[in-house]
Amino acid sequence: MPVIAVTHPLVRHKIGLLREAAISNKQFRELTHELACLLTCEATADLPMQAATIACWSGPVQIEQLAGRKITVMPILRAGLGMLEGVLGLIPTAQVSVIGLARNHATLQPECYCEKLVDHLDERIALIIDPMLATAGSMIAAIDVLKAQGCTDVRALVLVAAPEGIAALEAAHPDVRCWAAAIDSRLDEVGYIIPGLGDAGDKIFGTV
Ligand code: URA
Numbered sequence: 001m002p003v004i005a006v007t008h009p010l011v012r013h014k015i016g017l018l019r020e021a022a023i024s025n026k027q028f029r030e031l032t033h034e035l036a037c038l039l040t041c042e043a044t045a046d047l048p049m050q051a052a053t054i055a056c057w058s059g060p061v062q063i064e065q066l067a068g069r070k071i072t073v074m075p076i077l078r079a080g081l082g083m084l085e086g087v088l089g090l091i092p093t094a095q096v097s098v099i100g101l102a103r104n105h106a107t108l109q110p111e112c113y114c115e116k117l118v119d120h121l122d123e124r125i126a127l128i129i130d131p132m133l134a135t136a137g138s139m140i141a142a143i144d145v146l147k148a149q150g151c152t153d154v155r156a157l158v159l160v161a162a163p164e165g166i167a168a169l170e171a172a173h174p175d176v177r178c179w180a181a182a183i184d185s186r187l188d189e190v191g192y193i194i195p196g197l198g199d200a201g202d203k204i205f206g207t208v
Helices: 009-018 025-043 081-090 137-148 163-172 200-205
Strands: 003-005 049-056 059-066 070-077 098-103 110-116 124-129 153-161 177-183
Touching: 003 163, 009 025, 009 153, 009 177, 025 081, 025 124, 025 153, 025 177, 025 200, 070 081, 070 137, 081 124, 081 153, 081 200, 098 137, 110 137, 124 137, 137 153, 137 163, 153 163, 163 177
Parallel strands: 003 177, 070 098, 070 124, 124 153, 153 177
Antiparallel strands: 049 059, 098 110
16 A cells, blocks of 8 residues: 555644645645654654663663664655655754656656755665655656665655545555555646645745
């Protein structure tokens, strides 16, 4: 089941607030940040742990620490940037790989116009962030790029997913899990998610 609907009450409450047509850019940005934090908790719930002994005030004590692979966060430009600080707030040591994708009007396929990846992707867990999983074209292309670099544990965090995007993602990358704050009804004729949020990038950056 690659797309996982996150049903935590805080997530359900905040995604509802985000749908308000009259929402300000400030509110939209803040809620996007908070939802990114909550999705990060869900998407990292299975990270491996290891035991360590530290000097506690009362003497040696055994604690648990995160073990294993490092993490890269990959925002898809531009709207994915709105989720970046939320993820980094919880995983401050993660390194950031950036990708920008635009649709080629002749082929209708996403083409990469910006790609700045961190090294050793074959040793990392990748968390791709993009608020809207609509057709999933950009998400699939971003995963293609990571896998081409040897990344074997790719996860995605989105605010809203459309059934059409979920089907496309599952067909292209059945091994990739995607955590969504909401799964909506459908895409409209120009590719917006219904009911959706409108243009998430515009609302985050204030370009409306
Ligand atoms: N991108 C958006 O910002 N909103 C949608 O509904 C679909 C894609």
